[in-house]
Amino acid sequence: MQPENITLNNPLKNRGDLHKLVNELLNAVSPFFKKETSRVDLANFTAHYGQQIANMETFSRLLWGVTPLLAGGYEPEQFSFYIQAIKNGTNPEHADYWGEVEPYDQRIVEMAAYGLLLAVAHEPLLAHFNEQEKHHLWQWLKQSENQAIPDNNWHFFPILVQVGFHQSGMPNNADALEKHFDAMEAYYLGDGWYSDGPGRPRDYYISMGFHFYGLIYAKLMADVDPARCNKLRQRAAQFATDFIHFFADDGSAIPFGRSLTYRFAQAAFWSAAAFAGLEVYSPGVVKGIVLRHLRWWLEQPLFDRDGVISVGYSYPNLIMAEDYNAPGSPYWGLKTMLVLALGEQDDFWQAEELPLPARETHHSIAHASQILVHQPDHLWMLTSGQLELNNFVNTEAKYCKFAYSTRYGFTIERGRFGLNHAAPDSMLLLSEKDNYWRGRRDCQQVTTADGVIFSRWQPWNDVTIDTWLLPLGDWQIRVHSLKTARELDCAEGGFSLTNRPLPHAQMAQAKSLLTTSTDTSAIYCLSPQPRNGEQVLTPPNSNLLFAERAAVPLLKGALNIGTHLLISAVWAGDTQAFDAQTRPQAIISEGVVRLVMGHQEKQLILETHQ
Template sequence: MTAHLQLLPDDRELSPYTGYTRDHWEAAADGLLRAAWRWATPRGALLDLPGPPSRSGVRSDGLEGYARTFLAAGFRTAGAGGKDPDGMLERYADGLAAGTATPGRDDTESWPLILDHHVQGQPMVESASVALGLRLTRPWLWDRLDAGVQDRAEEWLRGALRHIPAPNNWYFFPYAVAGFLESVGRGDAETARARERAEELLESWYRGQGWYADGDGRAFDHYNGWALHLYPMLDAHLAGDAERLTHHGARLREHLESHALLFGGDGAPIHFGRSLTYRFAAGAAVALGALTGNTPLSAGASRRVISGCLKHFLDRGAVGEDGLLSLGWYGPHASTLQAYSGPASPYWASKAFAALLAPAGHALWTAAEEPAPVETADRVLALPGPGLLIQSTRADGIVRLHNHGSDHVRPHEGEAAAAEDPHYGRLAYSTRTGPTSAANTADNHLAVEMAGVPSVRRRIHPLGAGGGDGWGWAASWHRPVFGKGPEMAPGLRVESVTVARGPYELRVHRVIGAPPGARVTLTGWATGRDDEVASVLEPLFGWSEREEVRAPEGTAYTPWARMPRLAAAAEGTGVYVALAALTGGGVGSGTAEAVSEVRPADAGVEVQWADDGTVTRIGFDPVTVTVEQG
């Protein structure tokens, strides 16, 4: 812990799992704010944090620093009934006045204008945090501003209502702006249209089980919790809108049935999707559920999850010696980032501090901590809508997410529209490993190789998901794409099925239309040399070679990684079966003996498990998975 984050000693009586209380959360927020404000411009309109600029430029990055820290200050102050021990709100008021005085001017303080997302879009993102900060702190900041400053702030914010957002969760940035303007009596037809449009799109993106697509495509990731649920639920809560609280609250409750499973026993959120440098923002939806009563979790389990997530990163170097959140996962890590990531981007982690809207006497803070979902039992949960399969094991606290439906390919893009995206294209992700970089061998990947060039997985087509007591499955197909030479091979298709059972992952692939001279490879989990977790990949059917390969660039978890790999020659149609495991503490150490027999059956395979004789049948044309008890 750095000198900037001076937390109290752990309270193991109230919080036996993490030691964290509400006081720890307030201290974390205060420390992060104090450190960030050391880099403010003289009048506080921009926080120019050190580091390489994003593609949006230094001025936009400075606004990002102001806006995202303001969000943390807003949650912290509102939850404390206006108490502001460091006088932060006066600084934000001064910064607002300076930033909106001459927006668009190239000087020390002026904020950039809000324009269309494809021109200079990032200020639209930040307008939502400015608007929420103002809404949360209205009695102590907005209501005390001069009328001229209020008018200038409104005019700058309305840029978000008059320009085109990106075709995804961005529609909730003008939504948040409109909600604020309406809350201070400045609503009109323009604000109403922004809110109606966002709500209409949200309904069209709903896929069931509490999951939304992030746009018209098939991107399912952490944006569900820290954007698509957070903005409408927080707005309804602040407005006291019972009808919308009921509607969005039911969706949030259902989402938390699965989302709350995506935190490991060590507090880590699942390492999957983009913007992972937002880190403990992953707990925002859990906090919001506890705050509004729309959650399947007890208050003690909710605090266990969100405090575990915050503590996980604070204990592992996410905050540097300068007190700033770094661009990465634990420390700096370039492969975790996107082109829009700038020095202040990690401060979207501020969304986790929505937990502080629950006052000190709220059950979220007064109930004793209870185990997180991963700590109560082994779980396997299939999510047919997003095409995801969650698998967790209590003994080692590891959560694995098998991806058969989320690809972040936009609807108008073709199969080969972009390069491989390690944050979506892999077969599986976990709370203890990260994907290897695009420059190294891909982990958890089935590749078809032609002339030595391995294929990548871009657009993912789900084929179903389901399961029963203690087991589950998910399936998909994709068209292999090649980064060198011909982009595709005609007729080539890969169908993939994952069956999760205890700590084991049965991976079954059918490759159709492999050209002469082709080769197929399958990799497992990427782990470090000294990791406490083990990665195993056992060939069961169709494979002829096995080896260990290295990823010298490492992952977000380790600076150097290795992984098991299987290989075989391929031509025409072939079925390949392997058993994978990512385990800790000896869990699943008998992976090689877990399956007693594999046999072909009706264009598929039958797998018999050694422990109880249960038979799992995987068929194709169409894909089916059935279980016959031993």
């Protein structure tokens, strides 16, 4: 059922269209405003920080849409509610006071929205505050300066608060800025890339966190901190030349990592780039990325029937949620609406929307251990070496698969017993003959070079697997050198298809091929190790892109104690473009694998990683 209060056919071509969308998104939530208490309560489920803070989070995340409206000269329809809620929430004497923050407190995350509000819209906001109310707001936000927080992108939240203080004329703390910037410098990797804390992943938090906030800082603090602002701009420009490869021509982005329920926050970096005037791509190219991305999301069934954005990815799906996803969490996606703070005459809005620039077919990112592949009508990514140390829900599915796709998404685990529950797509799973399955999680070694990603991983301490991932044309090649001290079953999956309509399956030794009228997904065994083709249907709501059961092509076999070499070729895309006769071949000699496809050839020397 489509929501009546969201215009899903909004063309999203100009500033007025985006203004309309933001108003509709905000107004869909307004029936849930508790005006007698100045709270927002959207649903009965919650996050680990409890319902009261979850309600405060919901309200605060709406400000990522309210703020660019105010900065751009608009006033949201429920402005009086927002003003009163902020007054109440920051007043220690009020029943709705948001409270004193504690170490690692979610409320520190939400303070960033108030920092930006004060920085770019303090005049229309504070015109409604008396001096005591201003002091309450400043005092409540000031708690962020020295409170203990996770050692990751959270350091930017106190920084944005200080930016808001500086821009609005409130007392600010320069030492707090230095402390938090110094902490983040420790995990800068180079070439525009950070990890999200020491040894942490390189996921969308690098774009929608570090660089999004960094570009806001670079725009607003250039007069007082020019050297740092210049450095932040340079890093963002370097990052942009990699990050542009995460977006497909239709506006979709690679689903990968945690916090995917923030949806169109995937493009928040590009809105910040426009806001900061980052000169890396033309305004028309950046405008195209932002607006196509938003248009793609409006085509997805992401709303509940009342127009509230659901928790999930392309559809409502609590199964894929993190333990910090509350009902209002998805409204962090409103960060992408920052371009509304730019006036109508800004280059971004005056530019003609342009398509993505020409990009190489295969793009390797060593700092992230990723290779992006631009296949016609299918953007996919190979990856290794990412692990979320906090062990959030479905960490392996979100970070540790071999490949992620804009067109076919990925499946999440529903259980470890039975392949259909174990999310076998784009994974090599192993079982001790008992139908309990485990795959790649932590990598002991990762190297990305010459268009190949190598990883070493151990599903058990006496089973070691060396895996090489590489694209060859539009094919994905996987080479696994496996040494095991135990008897195992193995199952290796390709990309998953929706099972409506149920794909036609061709399964034989060394082959599993699934075909519909529009899509084909195939996996072939290229090595002598015998493996049989099978098909697995996953439970409903396991694939992030479609709610129906997913059909996964598999190669399945048995492994005796000893050393084995498994080589697979994977393909997925338009059925009309698939040609099995062109698939790669593997020529195996002592310690060397030659992969040949037409005039293309790649040689892997396996012993270099022994």
